[in-house]
Amino acid sequence: MRAAHVPRHKTETCRQEASSSVALEADAILSLGPSPLEGAVRDILLPELLRWQQNPRLVTVLLSHLARKRRPDSVEKVLAVMSESTVEVNVYHHNTGISACSKTSQWQLAVDLLRRMPAMEVEPSEVSYSACI
DSSP: OOOOOOOSSHHHHHHHHHHHHHHHHHHHHHTTOSSOOHHHHHHHHGGGHHHHHHOTHHHHHHHHHHHHTTOHHHHHHHHHHHHHTTOOOOHHHHHHHHHHHHHTTOHHHHHHHHHHTGGGTOOOOHHHHHHHO
């Protein structure tokens, strides 16, 4: 019989908690269907926004999960909620959304996300443009 994994460090425990929290958020957003309403996504994410303001990297995990599930509309709604809630939106967040669009052949949404980046004070990168093509 295998022994239960016991975290060695406080940071490992924090990572596990963040990962399980992201999984719950992702499942809740995925349950809204392929084109969720922004308000419904906001309601799910509201409890996490303060944590995200303190550590925007946590959002990258959620966005990556949604992208792997091929849900670019959900990624777009998460980005909108972040922007409205003064959570830092960075190039990695946008690139995840653009990549999700390219995986599902939604090039119009990819271009739209790319076009919105400067308005959110995010400088597109080479990866941003490549993912859009």
